[in-house]
Amino acid sequence: MTAQEVNFDGLVGPTHNYAGLSFGNVASAKHKALTSSPQKAALQGLEKMRALYELGIPQAVLPPQERPHIPTLKKLGLTGTDQQIWEAAWKKMPEQAAACCSASSMWVANAATISPAADCSDGKTHITPANLVSMPHRNMEAPVTTKVLSTIFSNPELFVVHPALENSSEMGDEGAANHTRFCGEYGDSGVELFIYGVDQNNPALGPQRYPARQTLQASQTIAEHHQLGNRAIFAQQNPAVIDAGVFHNDVIAVGNLNLLFFHEKAFQQTDEMLKQLQSGLAETELLSISVPEQQVSVSDAVSSYLFNSQLVNTEHGQVLIAPTESEQTDSVREYLDELIINNAGISKVHYFDLRESMRNGGGPACLRLRVVLTEAELDSLGANVLYTPALHQQLESWVVKHYRESLAPADLADPDLINETRSALDELCQILSLGNPYEFQQ
Secondary structure, eight states: OOEEEEEEEEOOOTTOOOOOOOTTOHHHHHTTTOOBOHHHHHHHHHHHHHHHHHTTOOEEEEOOOOSSOHHHHHHTTOOSSHHHHHHHHHHHOHHHHHHTTOOGGGOGGGTEEEEOGGGSTTSSEEEEEOOOTTOHHHHTTHHHHHHHHHHHTOOTTTEEEOOOOOSSGGGOOOGGGGEEEEOSSTTSOOEEEEEESBOTTSGGGSOSSSOOOSBHHHHHHHHHHTTOGGGEEEEEBOHHHHTTTOOSGGGTEEEETTEEEEETTSBSSHHHHHHHHHHHHTTSOOEEEEEOTTTSOHHHHHHHTGGGSEEEEETTEEEEEEEHHHHHSHHHHHHHHHHHHTTSSOOEEEEEOOHHHHTTTOOTTTTEEEEEEEHHHHHHOSSSOBOOHHHHHHHHHHHHHHOOSOBOGGGGGOTHHHHHHHHHHHHHHHHHTOOOOSGGGO
């Protein structure tokens, strides 16, 4: 089957801010309470999309969530007008108010796990929105994510959009940030690698300092729902790197086609995992690049977000889309320069300034959800989300019109944010032909 991988990028939301809500995310905690620039963040994301589109990588967009999220505060017992509820929340429950203003949905690598039709026994593409149960500021995303994905992938002959897994710690699921697919060509049958942080039957073997956000039980359930059979492989992330700030697998490893690029300390039982991957790929040779701790420490990998780069396929071979922080970290830049010279599987590195999202703990790979689609599937998409230069211009104008240039921590309590963001999202739904997925639109 002929297919291509489309990178669905998350649009940064109008309330982009640094509240340090993500326990275990070192970058998020480090930059807590800084003044953010929602407009700059959104425009940086759009520029990355433009650059990848010009490299020949198909792009699409996913919308931000409704924030501030007043429905959550109503469930907590606050009453009155939406503006009164927002003001009361900051006085009575500031932590919950901050959570309801989070713009972390821009990291759509956490939005869902997607298995292409070539891997699934029923020949349909399967999609499971993530429940994000481990983080209160993200746990509220699943209902809208499900609506949006169900609108885009609406053809039941081609797609199955499952409900998110049950909202329990045993079924903690953080989406594609802990899932990588390997194959010869995108349209070929492949093998899907699910990385988990903890087996809930043996929690003592998980991390001790920071929470493991992906469970083995969640990964196994998704693989079963997606009808993957023996195309699913499960491997445990090294608990020590989770405790060092590697909150998702995509902060310590990235893969594309038949190439896996990872830190030598990323996984438990690495050799066995590589053996299973090679067996699953059959006649396609698995290429693996293991970065030694001696050359790039886990600490440098986390601070530079080296492995949160995008690995994409171009006419010149596999290319790494890396944040400028990787270029500015001596050990990482030197390693990548040597890697390119040695032609070890990655032909080039492109560095991008994504400082606004990086300060909040998410780099290039966090900002995109990878979806392998055939021509028939592309033609069937139920919304205007595929990237074009014309759509870029529309979105750029939309951002400049609706987004604040700066947002200090104290500004989050401004009740005007409610109408500002709702007006922006109403207009965005029209641009993207998404219908009315938000609760305020019902």
